[in-house]
Amino acid sequence: MDLVQNSLEAGAKQVIVRVDEAVDQLILEVQDDGCGMSEAVLARALDPFYTDGRKHRHRKVGLGLAFLKQMTDATGGMLRIESQPGQGTLVHCRLDRRHVDVPPAGDWVQTFTGMLAFDGDYDLVIERCADAEMHYRICRSELIEALGELQTAASLKLAAEYIVSHEEALQKGKENGTIDA
Ligand SMILES: Nc1ncnc2c1ncn2[C@@H]1O[C@H](COP(=O)(O)OP(=O)(O)O)[C@@H](O)[C@H]1O
Ligand SMILES: [Mg+2]
Numbered sequence: 001m002d003l004v005q006n007s008l009e010a011g012a013k014q015v016i017v018r019v020d021e022a023v024d025q026l027i028l029e030v031q032d033d034g035c036g037m038s039e040a041v042l043a044r045a046l047d048p049f050y051t052d053g054r055k056h057r058h059r060k061v062g063l064g065l066a067f068l069k070q071m072t073d074a075t076g077g078m079l080r081i082e083s084q085p086g087q088g089t090l091v092h093c094r095l096d097r098r099h100v101d102v103p104p105a106g107d108w109v110q111t112f113t114g115m116l117a118f119d120g121d122y123d124l125v126i127e128r129c130a131d132a133e134m135h136y137r138i139c140r141s142e143l144i145e146a147l148g149e150l151q152t153a154a155s156l157k158l159a160a161e162y163i164v165s166h167e168e169a170l171q172k173g174k175e176n177g178t179i180d181a
Contacts, residue, residue, distance in 0.1 A: 002064060003030040003091055004115040004124070010034025010089065013122050017115065019108065020129035021097075026105060027129075028093045037083040046081075068093060076101040109167055113160045116140050117150050128166070130174060136166040 007015045012034035020027040035046065044050050052120050065081070072079040081110075083089040091128040091132045112126050116138070124140040140150070143162070147155040 001111055003028070003068075005118065006030075006065070007032035007034050007089070008118055008120055008122060010036070012088065014125075015122060016125045016127065018105065018127045018129065020132060021105070022131045024096065024098055024104075026095045026097050028095070031088065033088040036085040036087050037081075038085050042081060042083055059111050065091075071095075071101070071103075075101045077102070098172045109160055109163045112163050113156060114136065116143065116159055117156055119151070128170065130170060135170050135173070138163065138166075155158055 004015055004017060007030060010032060012032035014033045016029075016031040018027070018029040018031075020029075045065045046069050048070060050066070069079050071077070072093060072095065076099060078092075078094040080092040081089065081090075097105075108128075115126070116124060122140070126138040127134060127137050128138075143159055144150060147158050150156055150159055
């Protein structure tokens, strides 16, 4: 959610989120066509001592890129950020799910619904994979076409139900050892 929010704050019009879960690892990728970062801005963003706390005054600690970097470093994960000013940013993160200090992934339905519901004129594509195999793909613009703006409780509920049905199919596929696209 936080990475997508960064992308939108960077003025992105197209955001691609990839979540790939395997038994032992979780790969998260957020790619955007926002304003990008210079090397200096990126270095500052990764510096845990920099955060000025102005932008998210009421935010809990433990979010943001610096946190993600600390967490991946401390748990044997990997964080790679590719960014070009004026072009966009790719954040690629691999986490060892067996490491005790890696927080649980949480509720994907809620997370995906939340990122689809951010206000603004942008497209968001969510690619959900399991063991590197693509399982389902959600496109915000297509959802909005079908459900209307994702701002009302009713359309958000339908969006969540849609994601739930895909997640259930994925979990079922995992149990049966087969995954249908
Ligand atoms: N996707 C992105 N595109 C451009 N700049 C970004 C992106 N993600 C992060 N940044 C830059 O890195 C800074 C730190 O991000 P973050 O750690 O999420 O903290 P915050 O969003 O509270 O500033 C942002 O303020 C922004 O300048
Ligand atoms: Mg942020």
